[in-house]
Amino acid sequence: xxxYEPDRPSPARPSPVRGTALTRRSLLRASVGGVFAxxxxxxxxxxxxxxAGDARGAAAADDRSxxxxxxxxxxxxxxxxxxxxxxxxxxxxxxxxxxxxxxxxSEDINDNNEFFAKIxxxxxxxxxxxxxxxxxxxxxxxxxxxxxxxxxxxxxxxPTAYANLSAQFRSPxxxxxxxxxxxxxAISTVIAYNKKALDGIEVRxxxxxLDNPRLKGRVGMLTEMRDTMGMALxxxxxxxxxxxxxxxxxxLARLQKAVDxxxxxxxxxxxxxxDLTSGDFAACLAWAGDVVQLKADSPEIDxxxxxxxxxxxxxxxxxxxxxxxxxxxxxxxxxxxQPAMAARLAAYINYVCPVDGVKEELAAIDPDAAxxxxxxxxxxxxxxxxxxxxxxxxxxxxxxxKFAKLxxx
Amino acid sequence: MSSTALTGPPPPAPAAAAEEAAPARRxxxxxxxxxLLPGLLWLLVFxxxxxxxxxxxxxxxxxxxxxxxxxxxxxxxxxALAEYWPQFLRSVLYAGTATALCLLLGYPLAYLxxxxxxxxxxxxxxxxxxxxxxxxxxxxxxxxxxxxxxxAVVDALNTLHVLDVxxxxxxxxxxxxxATPLAVVCGLTYNFLPFMVLPxxxxxxxxxxxxxxxAADLYARPATVFRKVTLPLSMPGVTAGTLLTFIxxxxxxxxxxxxxxxDTRMIGNVVQTQFLRVLDYPTAAALSxxxxxxxxxxxxxxxxxxxxxxxx
Numbered sequence: 278x279x280x281y282e283p284d285r286p287s288p289a290r291p292s293p294v295r296g297t298a299l300t301r302r303s304l305l306r307a308s309v310g311g312v313f314a315x316x317x318x319x320x321x322x323x324x325x326x327x328x329a330g331d332a333r334g335a336a337a338a339d340d341r342s343x344x345x346x347x348x349x350x351x352x353x354x355x356x357x358x359x360x361x362x363x364x365x366x367x368x369x370x371x372x373x374x375x376x377x378x379x380x381x382x383s384e385d386i387n388d389n390n391e392f393f394a395k396i397x398x399x400x401x402x403x404x405x406x407x408x409x410x411x412x413x414x415x416x417x418x419x420x421x422x423x424x425x426x427x428x429x430x431x432x433x434x435x436p437t438a439y440a441n442l443s444a445q446f447r448s449p450x451x452x453x454x455x456x457x458x459x460x461x462x463a464i465s466t467v468i469a470y471n472k473k474a475l476d477g478i479e480v481r482x483x484x485x486x487l488d489n490p491r492l493k494g495r496v497g498m499l500t501e502m503r504d505t506m507g508m509a510l511x512x513x514x515x516x517x518x519x520x521x522x523x524x525x526x527x528x529l530a531r532l533q534k535a536v537d538x539x540x541x542x543x544x545x546x547x548x549x550x551x552d553l554t555s556g557d558f559a560a561c562l563a564w565a566g567d568v569v570q571l572k573a574d575s576p577e578i579d580x581x582x583x584x585x586x587x588x589x590x591x592x593x594x595x596x597x598x599x600x601x602x603x604x605x606x607x608x609x610x611x612x613x614x615q616p617a618m619a620a621r622l623a624a625y626i627n628y629v630c631p632v633d634g635v636k637e638e639l640a641a642i643d644p645d646a647a648x649x650x651x652x653x654x655x656x657x658x659x660x661x662x663x664x665x666x667x668x669x670x671x672x673x674x675x676x677x678x679k680f681a682k683l684x685x686x
Numbered sequence: 687m688s689s690t691a692l693t694g695p696p697p698p699a700p701a702a703a704a705e706e707a708a709p710a711r712r713x714x715x716x717x718x719x720x721x722l723l724p725g726l727l728w729l730l731v732f733x734x735x736x737x738x739x740x741x742x743x744x745x746x747x748x749x750x751x752x753x754x755x756x757x758x759x760x761x762x763x764x765x766a767l768a769e770y771w772p773q774f775l776r777s778v779l780y781a782g783t784a785t786a787l788c789l790l791l792g793y794p795l796a797y798l799x800x801x802x803x804x805x806x807x808x809x810x811x812x813x814x815x816x817x818x819x820x821x822x823x824x825x826x827x828x829x830x831x832x833x834x835x836x837x838a839v840v841d842a843l844n845t846l847h848v849l850d851v852x853x854x855x856x857x858x859x860x861x862x863x864x865a866t867p868l869a870v871v872c873g874l875t876y877n878f879l880p881f882m883v884l885p886x887x888x889x890x891x892x893x894x895x896x897x898x899x900x901a902a903d904l905y906a907r908p909a910t911v912f913r914k915v916t917l918p919l920s921m922p923g924v925t926a927g928t929l930l931t932f933i934x935x936x937x938x939x940x941x942x943x944x945x946x947x948x949d950t951r952m953i954g955n956v957v958q959t960q961f962l963r964v965l966d967y968p969t970a971a972a973l974s975x976x977x978x979x980x981x982x983x984x985x986x987x988x989x990x991x992x993x994x995x996x997x998x
Contacts, residue, residue, distance in 0.1 A: 321738065321741055321742040321745065321756060324738070324739055324742035324743065324746075324756065325742070325746060325753070325754050325755050325756055326746075326748070326750075326753055326754040327753045328748075328751065328752050328753030329750055329751055329753065388962075390962035390963055391962060394961070394962055420750075423751070424750060424751060493860070494859060494860055494862060494865065495835075500963075502963070536948050539859055539860075541947075541948065542864075542865045542947060543865055543946075543947055543948075544948065548944075551827075551830065552830075555830075555831070555834045555835075555836075556834070556835065556836055557830075557834055557835050557864060557865075670749050670750060670751045671749070673965075674749070674964060674965060674966065677963050677964040677965070678964045678966065681956075681959045681960070681963060681964050683948075684948055684951075684959070685947070685948035685949060685950070685951035685955070686769075686770060686773060686951055686955065686956040686959060686960075
């Protein structure tokens with residue numbers, strides 16, 4: 278790894294004191310010298326990451342689905358139905374019974390960014406990640422498709438999914454016609470509040486959160502840039518699906534003013550649920566699926582959908598590049614688009630169901646869930662939903678950098 | 687380790703005997719290196735390689751789509767420093783304050799365990815170490831419950847008007863503790879206290895009690911005994927404790943994330959955000975190296991001034 282140049286001093290070595298002694302001091306000096314020598318020009322220059330596009334041509338691997346009757350599926354925690362024993366997943370077992378394909382199910386996704394950092398090295402090197410199906414939020418799915426890190430799906434293996442996908446989710450701008458991905462669930466971003474902590478203060482819009490001085494230091498926003506910025510854009514009358522750099526900067530400036538005034542207590546990930554329950558947050562941006570579950574546990578929690586609309590995103594199933602069991606993965610996607618399976622899933626996880634025709638099935642399991650517009654959106658609800666538009670690589674970096682500064686970097 | 691060095695060159699021996707002894711002596715020379723080999727390999731794989739990789743990342747440019755290349759762009763360092771110096775300053779301030787608080791709390795505690803605890807010694811030691819049995823994250827989250835806005839602690843502090851004083855000092859904001867600098871510094875102090883107490887205890891416990899008696903026999907008052915005997919002899923512990931507290935506290939991001947707000951973000955938070963969210967890997971790597979440099983400088987100054995070369 279080292280490259281010596283003629284007139285460069287050679288790195289320190291253990292000094293041969295009387296030929297033998299190895300003192301702690303000399304060793305430490307030597308190893309410090311060694312680190313810097315190893316960090317020399319040659320070694321540093323040899324690192325680097327090849328362009329993502331290189332892998333595009335070879336994204337598909339030879340499919341071993343027929344020989345190996347297995348599929349490995351990485352999903353978020355608590356994003357799958359369980360039976361009373363809480364160890365078995367009935368809908369997955371139904372899949373294995375119907376197809377004979379074993380599912381290696383792992384709940385190893387906790388954060389899109391962390392998960393991306395985890396699988397990136399393998400994908401960048403053009404290797405199999407060991408996962409045949411992953412569930413990631415739309416912007417990460419868009420990024421993986423853009424980088425050529427997802428495999429194109431074969432529609433002939435997805436007849437049910439093709440027939441039953443709700444119209445609202447059929448053609449996102451980042452994956453027209455769903456060539457690479459299918460939604461697992463949809464997520465609505467709304468405003469949640471704690472009635473006890475609000476103590477009669479009315480909260481109906483993002484403006485109320487940002488401007489009401491009585492809520493100073495008791496408002497929560499999300500660290501997910503698209504959720505917070507999307508809701509702020511909607512509040513200013515802009516469409517998160519179609520906005521300009523100037524609109525973004527204006528929304529950012531509005532949030533910055535609230536941050537500077539100390540209005541916003543914290544930007545959080547999923548942990549807003551704890552702050553909301555304890556009353557440290559009087560009101561905050563929240564994901565509707567969580568709110569449905571929180572409401573069931575603590576009656577003082579409730580939510581409101583702003584008149585200006587709300588943001589919808591999706592968590593999507595896609596097959597990473599070089600995965601070995603694409604056909605099995607496609608059959609698994611198709612399995613979850615049967616209304617009976619989708620209903621069981623929706624009844625358990627309480628997120629928006631992207632599958633048409635589940636109402637009766639869901640009503641049979643859980644009538645409350647079937648009537649809840651947060652799980653099965655009615656027309657009025659669906660009309661107020663907006664999706665964040667897809668961003669190019671440069672836009673994404675620039676927007677995230679600006680947003681990071683807003684959150685204190 | 688250095689027995690051969692102490693005994694010096696072997697006495698002159700007949701030529702035949704020297705030839706026989708040579709391989710054995712060579713093996714003897716190699717022994718320390720062989721013993722070091724596992725440790726060195728471990729360091730190579732888990733320290734040197736990541737450091738080299740990050741150093742390389744810090745001078746690269748590019749994007750995910752176009753790939754990253756080493757372009758020796760050192761401006762990343764100056765830009766990172768210009769942009770994020772407030773977070774650096776804050777990290778040093780918070781970590782320094784937490785270290786000072788740990789020393790103030792930890793020294794009397796370690797002194798008590800070493801000299802006064804008697805049969806309670808083991809129990810107190812266990813109490814100091816016990817928090818380590820639960821996760822760092824869970825312990826920090828517990829503080830969110832303890833310091834919650836409507837909680838007993840905050841109510842008491844408000845009744846006693848303590849929070850008016852801390853708000854005046856800019857440590858808290860309004861009638862709350864959470865999401866303020868005070869909460870972050872307290873979290874750091876709490877989480878790193880055992881790292882201060884343990885080295886202090888080890889160096890205090892080594893002090894021969896007869897030295898105290900001797901000092902008393904020479905008419906030193908207890909305060910003088912402490913100043914002239916105990917404190918100087920415990921300095922290695924003080925240095926080790928401050929290092930073990932300051933270094934991880936300076937790079938910590940969990941406390942600032944969970945107990946803080948937007949204006950309490952430390953440099954660890956910036957590195958995390960740049961690396962995971964913004965995907966600006968060069969800036970994240972450069973920030974890590976600047977942090978490493980800041981800590982190395984601070985630590986070497988500290989060691990030089992405290993004069994305990996034993997440690998290094």
